Amino acid sequence: MNQSGQVASCDNPAVPIVLLLEIQQFLYREARLLDGEQYDEWLELLADDIHYWVPGVQARYRKDVEKFSAGRMAYFDDNLEYLKIRVARAKQPNAWAEDPPTRHFHLVGNIEVEITENPAEWTVHSLILNNRHRTENDEMEIKARRLDLVRRDQDGSLKLARRKVILQQTVLQSKNINTFL
Amino acid sequence: MSNLVVETTSREVPIVRTGEWVDVENGWLDRRIFWQDDIYALELERIFARCWIFVAHDSQLPEVGDFLTSTIGQDAVIVSRGEDGKIHTFLNSCSHRGNRVCFAEVGKARRFTCNFHGWSYGLDGGLKSVSRPQSYDGKSNFDKAKLGLHPARVESYKGMHFACFDPAAPSLEEYLGDFRWYLDVILDNDEGGIEFIDGNIKSHLKCNWKFPAENFVGDSYHAPWTHGSALIAMFGKAPTMRAERSYHANVNGHGWEFGLDFIGNAATLNSPQIIEYLRGQETKFAERLGKVRSRMVGSLSSANVFPNLSFLAGHNTFRTWNPKGPSETELNTWVFLNANAPQELKDEYRRGVMLTFSPAGVFEMDDGENFENCTSVNAGVVTRRQMLHVGMGLDSQIDHDELKGNVYQSQINEANQRAFYQRWADLMGAETWADVPVR
Numbered sequence: 342m343n344q345s346g347q348v349a350s351c352d353n354p355a356v357p358i359v360l361l362l363e364i365q366q367f368l369y370r371e372a373r374l375l376d377g378e379q380y381d382e383w384l385e386l387l388a389d390d391i392h393y394w395v396p397g398v399q400a401r402y403r404k405d406v407e408k409f410s411a412g413r414m415a416y417f418d419d420n421l422e423y424l425k426i427r428v429a430r431a432k433q434p435n436a437w438a439e440d441p442p443t444r445h446f447h448l449v450g451n452i453e454v455e456i457t458e459n460p461a462e463w464t465v466h467s468l469i470l471n472n473r474h475r476t477e478n479d480e481m482e483i484k485a486r487r488l489d490l491v492r493r494d495q496d497g498s499l500k501l502a503r504r505k506v507i508l509q510q511t512v513l514q515s516k517n518i519n520t521f522l
Numbered sequence: 523m524s525n526l527v528v529e530t531t532s533r534e535v536p537i538v539r540t541g542e543w544v545d546v547e548n549g550w551l552d553r554r555i556f557w558q559d560d561i562y563a564l565e566l567e568r569i570f571a572r573c574w575i576f577v578a579h580d581s582q583l584p585e586v587g588d589f590l591t592s593t594i595g596q597d598a599v600i601v602s603r604g605e606d607g608k609i610h611t612f613l614n615s616c617s618h619r620g621n622r623v624c625f626a627e628v629g630k631a632r633r634f635t636c637n638f639h640g641w642s643y644g645l646d647g648g649l650k651s652v653s654r655p656q657s658y659d660g661k662s663n664f665d666k667a668k669l670g671l672h673p674a675r676v677e678s679y680k681g682m683h684f685a686c687f688d689p690a691a692p693s694l695e696e697y698l699g700d701f702r703w704y705l706d707v708i709l710d711n712d713e714g715g716i717e718f719i720d721g722n723i724k725s726h727l728k729c730n731w732k733f734p735a736e737n738f739v740g741d742s743y744h745a746p747w748t749h750g751s752a753l754i755a756m757f758g759k760a761p762t763m764r765a766e767r768s769y770h771a772n773v774n775g776h777g778w779e780f781g782l783d784f785i786g787n788a789a790t791l792n793s794p795q796i797i798e799y800l801r802g803q804e805t806k807f808a809e810r811l812g813k814v815r816s817r818m819v820g821s822l823s824s825a826n827v828f829p830n831l832s833f834l835a836g837h838n839t840f841r842t843w844n845p846k847g848p849s850e851t852e853l854n855t856w857v858f859l860n861a862n863a864p865q866e867l868k869d870e871y872r873r874g875v876m877l878t879f880s881p882a883g884v885f886e887m888d889d890g891e892n893f894e895n896c897t898s899v900n901a902g903v904v905t906r907r908q909m910l911h912v913g914m915g916l917d918s919q920i921d922h923d924e925l926k927g928n929v930y931q932s933q934i935n936e937a938n939q940r941a942f943y944q945r946w947a948d949l950m951g952a953e954t955w956a957d958v959p960v961r
Contacts, residue, residue: 395882396721397721397722397723397724399626399627399628399721399722400625400626400627401626401627401628401629402625402626402629405626405629405630410720412719412720412868412869412872413719413720413721414719414720414721414722414723414855414856414857414872414876415721415723415872415876415880416723416876416880416881416882417876417882418869418872418873418876419873419876419877422792423792423873423877426755426756426792426877426884427755427877427882427884429754429755429756430751430752430754430755430884430887431751432755433750433751433754433755434751435750435751435754436751436887436888437748437751437888437891437892438887438888438890438891439751511627511724512724512725512726512852513723513724513725513726513881514725514726515725515726515881516725516726516727516728516729516881516890516891516893516894517881517882517886517887517890517891518881518882518887519882519887
């Protein structure tokens with residue numbers, strides 16, 4: 342069971358196929374920018390008020406299911422300023438964990454778009470598989486469920502306004518997360 | 523790991539020759555201590571099953587029935603608040619067939635009941651009931667009083683609960699010794715003490731547990747180099763560490779390397795509010811702790827309580843390095859702050875630690891690389907024969923009017939690392955606690 346995967350309502354009308362394709366392309370393009378470590382271009386996809394959140398996950402009994410309350414420990418609980426600091430580190434020539442570079446791989450699937458009360462914003466569900474290889478034998482894999490809020494900006498482009506990432510792992514099976522999910 | 527199995531058949535019979543493994547006097551380490559199965563197995567016996575291991579802070583288990591699960595070495599334990607209001611720690615393994623009796627990391631319970639045959643234990647680990655008790659006849663030597671979950675001793679220092687499986691171990695007070703005086707810098711700089719923020723972060727590193735523990739006990743040397751990228755990203759340059767105003771101090775293998783700069787660590791949290799809070803409390807800290815210790819509250823520093831509880835003053839993070847094998851370690855990270863601090867500071871500390879010292883943090887990201895590679899290279903037999911140098915500051919011990927324990931000038935030093943390995947060797951070579959010297 343995964344809370345963010347629960348279907349809130351079944352009567353959310355289908356969005357126009359053109360919009361669905363546009364949002365899919367937006368997420369695929371985002372994944373490719375992350376694969377290529379094109380972080381400045383990636384930051385351009387984010388709304389100024391972005392909330393990028395990857396809370397820690399705990400194994401609990403059903404009667405005590407996690408609420409993911411806002412004040413708990415997380416891997417990321419970032420606004421744009423925090424994300425820019427992380428990007429600034431990754432770009433330093435002495436960011437040792439980045440050289441040789443990681444071979445990134447962000448696979449996005451199960452994309453589902455729902456309308457919201459705001460005609461310029463959509464809730465977007467997706468699953469991601471992030472695979473990272475580095476040097477000869479270093480391999481790390483993260484699988485997660487994402488809940489995004491995608492917004493049509495005034496200039497007509499799509500922006501990512503909210504992202505909540507629920508990891509599959511309670512104990513992160515990686516020494517670091519030197520990417521964005 | 524298959525290479526380890528091959529290695530096992532060809533190596534010498536394990537004999538405890540700790541003088542060979544650790545040469546503290548001249549500053550050399552034998553790399554086998556980071557790799558060999560038999561040495562690791564002995565660590566579980568003589569370090570983890572013997573020492574006081576941090577299990578919980580008081581604020582994590584405020585009410586009767588609150589519990590969390592943890593490990594002491596590789597022994598799975600339940601830590602719970604009993605009906606007597608006290609913290610109990612006992613094995614998470616049923617006395618009947620050994621199955622785990624608790625599968626949640628945290629929660630609230632009245633009983634821990636085994637899924638296998640329904641044996642049910644109380645919050646103190648005592649066996650309360652079993653299914654079909656009538657099936658145990660008079661000859662079956664079934665005595666509930668003797669079938670509880672094996673308990674550890676639990677003792678506390680200012681809200682920090684430690685557990686120990688060795689009945690012969692000294693009290694926590696003796697075990698910590700004068701290091702308690704240093705711990706007060708974070709645990710008691712305010713009359714309200716500290717509290718832990720909800721939740722924790724766990725991650726898995728393919729490294730020997732001692733590399734990160736020794737890193738925190740004394741290695742400020744690595745900070746400007748390993749973390750140059752983060753420091754430049756945040757400040758445009760690395761901060762200055764001054765030999766004349768900085769120290770290594772250790773007691774019984776516990777160590778703290780620190781400057782007296784007051785806010786060096788805290789400054790990396792990207793929060794003016796935290797700096798403002800610390801500045802506002804400066805006089806009060808000095809009243810409670812004296813001038814010297816008050817300058818440590820948020821300073822450039824790192825520390826480790828032997829064997830595996832590390833912390834950073836200023837960042838306000840505790841973490842444990844839990845061994846999962848000679849080259850496997852689980853890192854558990856928490857954030858704390860003064861219980862009396864304004865609520866809005868909670869998020870500042872929490873987000874600041876996530877930005878700096880979580881697996882996605884700009885500092886920690888480069889640490890895991892180092893710890894893992896320092897470990898994995900030892901698969902090479904010739905590599906393993908090469909001693910590691912840990913000889914910085916051999917001549918740096920000083921007498922200090924105020925600072926307690928063994929004190930050394932300059933935080934760019936390896937005195938605390940040597941003290942850590944000395945304590946490790948003392949315990950590894952000792953048959954009983956009676957043979958372990960006070961350091």
